[in-house]
Amino acid sequence: MKIKKVLNNNTVxxxxxxxxxxxxxxGIGFNKRKGDVILRSDAEKIFVMADENERFQELLKTLPVSHVEVAEEIISYAERTLNVPLNTHIHIALTDHLSFAIERLQKGLVIENKLLNEIKTLYRKEYEIGLWAKELIQERLNVTIPDDEIGYIAIHIHTAKEQTNSMESTMKQAAIVKEMIEIIESHLNSSVSYESVSYQRLIAHIRFALQALETGDPLHTLDAEMHELIKTKYSDSYRCAIKIKNHLKEEYDLVFPESELAYISLHIQNMFNAK
Structure with missing residues (x-):
């Protein structure tokens, strides 16, 4: 492979x-010039950025090398941990976000992540990678990132997984979950424990339902007799589920079928029981 451009000591x-x-x-670019030949075995990573090559090259020229190296270590760790290739766009998105976040933190500026609890539950594996990244950033850059930033790292990793939805879609799903929980908390007149089993099960169910609605896949079915039993026995929880259904229709034009209301009612009832 012939070198076309040396970006820094570690990137060509x-x-x-x-x-x-x-x-x-x-050291792949150390003392190298345009036209020099390198072997594939010299490179730890080789990838094509397609239409974003120039943007990535510009990024590598302007950002601190230490920030780029940390971002690349996080990306490599994420790919090994998840055992999936990540979309090459993450080399731009995560690197740019991470460097900007570090600069903000060094200036004492912290951006709150209002979807943190939902992100931790919806994307647990990615959040755990973010925890690993926090230790790496502390060790390499002597910067302590808050949990809010761990959540943002998790989102970047999740949306970079092959066949995964866009960043906008991922954040939208987390926002919907947050709003649904707020409706439940208002109805219960009590806060929900984000560590409770009932919360974890509800979130897992909601995530499945939202993905099914988005892709057009079939949702759970329930026979009419069982549906009527749940509706009658857990009438208060069912009323809460109807509030959620109306909110999703009004704000997102999402339509939950009647059988789904019964399942959500059961999860809400479990939260009642846990109070």
């Missing part, structure tokens, strides 16, 4: 078979 742009590729590796 090469051309192979008429395609530009980004190569990363410790």
């Amino acid at each position: 742009v090469v051309e192979e078979d008429g395609i530009e590729r980004i190569c990363m590796g410790s």
